[in-house]
Every structure is written in C-alpha cells, then in structure tokens.
Amino acid sequence: MNANSGDRNAVLGRIREALREEAPLKHPAERSAGGAPTTAHFREWLPPVGSRIDERLELFTRLSQTLRSELTLCENIAAAAAAVTELAAQENWKTIALHKSDLLDGLRCLLPASLNLLTVDEGYDKDALEACDAGITQCELLVAQTGSVCVTSSNDGGRVLSVLPPHHIVVARRSQLVSDLTEAYASLASKYRGTYPSMISFITGPSRTGDIERILVLGAHGPKRLSILLLP
Amino acid sequence: MPCRAIHISGTHPMRVTLFVPCFIDSLYPNVGMSMVRVLEHLGHSVEFPEEQTCCGQPPFNSGYWDEARAVASKQLDVFKNAEIILSGSGSCGAMFKVFYPELFHGHDREAEAKALSAKTWEFSEFLVNKLGVKDVGARFDGKATFHDGCHGLRELGTKHAPRELLSHVKGLELVEMSEAETCCGFGGTFAVKYPQISTAMAEVKCNSICETKADFVISNDSSCLMQIGGWLDRNIGSVKCLHLAEVLASR
C-alpha cells in the first residue's frame, strides 16, 4: 500500500485526451509573457500601496483598524513588554505560551514573574496550550496591502501557537513590513530558496465569521484578539 | 446615396432600418412609431422592411439552434442592404449583435452574420455615441425611474446612454432605484416555463420601483416592460411603463 498513487495513469490519460483540442483564450491579459502574465505586473492592477515606508505604515495602520487588529507602535522591547503586561492585567492572564527566538527572549525576561510561561519548542501538551490565555509569536513579514501578518511553521512557533490561544500577540520590526503580497512571496522565495517551511500562513485580523445572518463575530475558532506590537 | 459633401457628424443624415420584433409590432406599436418620430425629428430617414419576422431568439434560447439559424438566415437576407439597424428591444438587438456571430460560427453565412452584427445598434447608444445627440428636444412631465434591461446592459454594455438622453428631457425627474440592474425575471420562454420564479423576480424588481415613489418606469427594452407592467398592473396599478423612445418622442 506504500506507493499507492491510485488511478494516476488513468486520470492523467483522461486529462491528456481531453486537452487534445485547444480552448479559446477569452480574456487575453495584458503584459503576458508566454501563457500568463508575469507576477511582477500584478501590482499595477491590485489595490495601490505607495512606495515609501511611511505610506506603507499608514496603510497597514488603516487596514488594522478596519480588521480590528490592535496595532501598537513600541519604541523598544521594554515598551513591548509593558504593553503585554498591561494586556495581561486587563484580561487577567495566568498562563501564556510563546516560542524561542532572539526577539521574544528579550521580551520574556521583562514580563511579570506572576505569569506562567509555556514554551512550545520542545513539543507541548495540546490541552495545556489550549488552556493558555494568550500566545506570543514573532512573524516573517507584515503586508501593508492587505493588513496581514505572515507566519510560518519553521519560525514562528509552529502551526498552532498563533491560532489556538484566544489572544494572539505578534512582535515585529518595522523592517518586516513589505508593501504587497508579491513582495512577500519574493521575500520568502529568496529567504528559503526552494525549501519552504511546511506551512506559510497570512493572518489577516483576528479570527472571524459571518455565518450567522452574515453578521461579523470575532473569535470564531481562532484568536478573538490579534495584537501587533511593532518595534522600530 | 451621394452624401460625400456632408462631413458634420451628428447632422449627417442616415438611413436607419428598424427591426421591430413581433411583440412590439402587435402589442406596443407606439414604441416603434416613437422611434420613427425621434429619428425623423433628428433628420434621418427610417425604413421598415416588411419581410422581417423574428430574430430567432426563442428557439435559440431553448437550445434549438438549427431552427434558430433558419429564422436568422431570413433576417440576414432582409437586412442585407441596411446601413444601420436599430431595434426597440435590447434583447433582439443582442441577438443580432452578439448571438448571430456565435450562431453562425463555422457556417456558410458567418461573414454575413458578422456584418449584420457590426451594423446593429441599441437605440440609445446610436443616438448618443453614433450621432452624438444628447438632447432630442423632448418634454415629459413626471417622476420616473429607469430599468436596465439585462441584454442591453450586459450583452451590449448600455448603461450611460439612456440616462444621458433622459437627463435632457425637460420636466422629467429621474430617480434611480436600488435594483436598477436586477433582472425583471422575463427571460423569454423562461417567464412561462418557470412562472413562479419569474414572478418572484418581478416582485423584487417592482418593489424596488415602488420604493422610489416614481410614477413611471422607463426602459430600453419592451420585453422587460411587458413583464414589469404585467406585474404592476396586477398588483399596484398606479405605476406606468414607458419605453425610452416614447419618452424621447413626447413634446
């Protein structure tokens, strides 16, 4: 059963047979090289971002508001720790989860001693992680065009830390803010050179649903709150 | 016709050939006559080839393309020498303009179908974009809302032209309804094959018309007006349907 790829040859055979006759191209795209337009041109059509860093930040801030992400500009890691401490008091946290990284290690030692910390790097108990009041992660990138936070499984606390606890806190640096998704993918491509993490996820706002009468409710399954602490 | 000497666009007299579908011919003759009056008022000559019958849309929409092609072939003959073809129904206009080339694709008369398509105009598009006319000198007192017939709107891309013309009609107050672009539910044979669905759609449309408190609903497609008028007359009674040409022809 190991190399069971099923009806591979039959399916591929039917596909090749079906494709013997060419289908007309109904909407010829501009800027195409060969079959399809090159990805570098997408930004001519997508929502504009602006090329300067302050324009990017302005857009990211505006979209965060619409999305109900809570963006805080922090002068330094101590300010970020103070922001976390304040949230902890506000929501009466007992335990929070986080992962190891240079950035978060700096934060960790500034947090109040009364907070229990769960570090996920050596594996974790699912129930224990579920019981945490918040999860703190770093991220790969922030995307101005969409207000998104990009996390991956190899860097930012794995696949679950950013989505299981009810409050997700992202600590990021301003230099991580890219203009659009095209730039985000290009940046990931040059960083990982073909060996991508097994998960890349663009998180855009706290978890949400509109399934009941199309009325927006936050915190459907994932975090009810998403706080982004942005360092210089 | 030697008219080489005249080069002023908008005043250049044209020979316009009308396609008047069966239901306008027998049920709404005034729509056709209004088109004649507007065009003649603007100095163009109008002709109506008596040999014309149906554009072939009913069998075409029902899937019987051979039968549709036979009917359409007849119109290719009839309109062979036309310069400009206008129809009072966006739907029949779309049949000529958009669907004839597809219907005849790969058939003997494909080139003729394409030529016919190129000569066909939606009435308001012809006035505004071909003739460059915005004000036809009409006067019509009343409050009205405009219904975009789907074929005119989406097959022919007509949205702006009728509103441009109506905005210059003296005495007319035009208010947009929220569901202006929503289908009225006519859809040809659909209206009688699925009467309940069709009527539910008419109800949505007409409720939106009534919300505007307009006294008239104007459209560039008589087939939609048959549906809308049919529902309004049964359920409301006070709102009247008018074809765009009828408004433009009133003085």
Added chain:
Amino acid sequence: MTTLAEPPRHQFQLDANRTAADGDRRAAVRKALHNYSSARDKTGATFNDWKSARNAASAIKHEAVNHLDRYLEEFESKFTARGGKVFWASDSKQARDYIIDLAKRKSVRAIVKSKAMTGEEIHLNQALLEEGFGVVESDLGEYIQQLKGEAPYHFVFPCMHLRRDEISDLFHKELGTAKTDSPEELTMIARRVLRRAYIDADMGISGGNFIVAETGMISITENEGNARLTVGLPKIHVALIGIEKVVPRLADLALFLPMLATAGTGQHMTGYNSMYGGPRQPGELDGPEEFHVILLDNHRTRLLADPEQRDALHCIRCGACLNVCPIFKNIGGHAYGTTYQGPIGSVITPHFRGLEDWKHLSGASSLCGACTETCPVGIDIHHHLLHNRRNAAAQKPAKGEQLLWKAFAFLMQRPALYRLASRFAPLGSLLHPLVSGSPLDPVRSWTSTREFPHAPMRSFRDQFREHQAAKKGVASSGTQQGAKR
C-alpha cells in the same frame, strides 16, 4: 444531500416554487446578501484596475487548466519529495475508499473536518459514519448544517438562509444550550464545543482552494481559523481537492487571494490564507506526521474535454455568482439539489452528473448575465447555460418542443404567413377575457400572476405604412392603403 424522491427536474420545480412562494425565506436570503454587495463593491473599487486583474486571473487559470497534466505532475513530484502522499482518484468511490482504508489502518478514533465541498460531492461524511467513524464539521456554518442534518445552502455561506432564532433553537435542541438571539453568543457556543473536537481528533480532513505546482503546496482560504487547527493538530491530514484547482506559481496567489476575498465576501483578504507543503518537516515543532492529498477527477475530465466550456474549470469557488444571481435569491440553494449551487453549479453539474438529468438547471435561468459580469476569473457562465441547452436539445430533443420550434421556424421564414398570423393578435386580445385564467387560457402560466398586454387594433406595420403614405402625399397613399386591405 437532499434525497431525491422525484426525478431531479420535478424535485427542482417543487423546491424552487416552494421558496419562490416563501416571502420570509426570500427576505432572509436577501438581507444576508445585502451587506455583501456593498462590501464587494467598496473593496473592488480599491483595485487599480479590476478588469485587468480579472483578465490576468483568467489567463493564469487558462494556462494552468490547459496544461493540467504537466502542472499536476509537477505538484506531485514536489509534494511527495517532502514526504507528502498523493492519491489520484478517478471517482468518488476511490476517494472514499482511500480515506476509509487509511482511517482503519491508522486506527483513527475521531475525525475533524474543515470545509470541503469535495467532501459533499463524494458524500464522505455519510460513508465514514457507515464505517463507524464520527466526523465533526468545524466551519461554523457547516457545523450548523451538520447538526440540522441538511446539505449546505450555499457553497461559501452554508447556513445563510437560517435566522438566528432558528440556530438558537437548533443549539438548544441538539446541545441543550440556553436560547439566545445574539450571533456572538451562538458563535461562542460552537467555539466551546468544537475546541474539543480539534484536540481529540487524530485525523483532519480539509479541502483546498489552490494547488501550487511550482512549490508542491496546497492553499486553504478561510476566516475562522478552523482549517488552521484542523490541519495543525491531528496527526494525520487528508486534503481532498479537485484536479482543476491548479495555479502554476506560488506568487500567482498574490493575485488570486485578494481577488477571491473581494469577490467572495468583499474582504481585502480572507482571515487565514495558508499554504501547506507537506507534513511536519525536520526541525519543525508540530504539524501532522502524515499529509495526504487526494486529487479528485470525478468527471472533471469530461468538462475538460469540452473546449467551449473548459473555462468553467477556472472557477475558484468564490460564490460571487450565487450572491448576485436573482434566481438563487428567489429559489434558494437547496432547490438546486446539487453540491454546487447557483449559476456555476447549473453549468457544471450536467457535465458531472449527466446532461439529461440536470439540463433543467440550465433552462431555469433568465440569462441575465449578472453571474458572468461578477465572476473574478471571467467565466462565460450564462452563455454556457445556453450551450448546455443547445447540447441537450441536440443529444435528446424533447419531441413536442422540437416540433413546436420547427413549426415556429417554418412560420418565421414565411413573412406573408407571419403577417397573417400577427393579424390575429387584436382578435386574440378581444377574446382573451373569455378564457383568462381558466384552463383553456393559452397564456395561463403568464396570466395567473401577471396581466397580459392588450393588443391595439392597429399594429406597428399598419401605423408605419400610414405614416409613410401621409409623408408621400395623396396619390401614393391611395395605392398603399389599397394594397393593404
């Protein structure tokens, strides 16, 4: 799935007419879609150029679908190189058997599922249940529909037709929770129940929105985070995806993700867009040990073999065509009796499940074209309904109807006969009140709900002739009038 007691077309008439007559249900559906339209327009307007973006998306899908074999093989080799497993399923049964066999071999006890229309398509939950495997739907809308024992109403908004009080009653009955009219509280009830399901499950099942050939990934779009948890927590993951979902390059998603969000819900970007390239990799701290992707054909190659309608496989299942469809809004999603509702469902279902049985869906359309206009990948949706009608008539003409159209064509090729026939319109109009509304009324399906216009005595032809005559002067007028009578 609704069980079909009647042949599909009769069932359709019954269900469609029931909803068309149900003003409350129609109002609920319209209300639910009202905010969608304004959000969609607003977000669409932020694009520099939506139309060019649409053309580009269409061209990319054209490239992918027209070289499907190559891109699927590329995906397979990349995905398996990182420890993923790819299974090619010709039909529903092969896909179901694979999953059931896997669940048995791995002694799976609990399964959590995130939204997958392919799962509905192959009746997966029912098959798993019959083999003794419980499955919990984790998407809120799907969960509600599962509790209700109903198929999804809309392939993006599964329970959009339900009012909050109906959901509250459902939860009260099935979960014993207190009644509430707050959507927020209802959502939190589901959140509490479903949290356990993710943690207890040892198998997660999902669909997938895109297959990325270049990097061997699948991409999942969702708002709630349930798919993130479904793919993240259980030790085995199975993604069930139609073969047509391919895009060539990872960076193509930079175009598709915002377009899918805009068209689907009016968002700039959906809450979570996650690309998965296999099971947990060395050095990663969590994730499934096994990651299976099932590439599902299930008659998609039949549609692929029709070049005229091949672009229907460009569909990214955003649901926009349903949201703008006046038919959908007035008959609701269940009337279709299909996995994929609305205009695109009416196009593709005859290819998947047989033209003869499903052609009525292509007939039940006014061909208004709102679907085509809104489709983010430019599929010629409403014209394909015409193509299905043509193909159905060619494949198996309805005898009576064919005769009717032959007679119609005969008449319409003979102008003199046609003119003679149209002479009877005023007479018909005159006599119509005698039979109006009765079974003898030839236009009863019209007049039962609408007035039929009254034909004036003088047709356009008559009036135009007189008009011409009047213009030409007395002499010629006389001969024309004479010729007429």
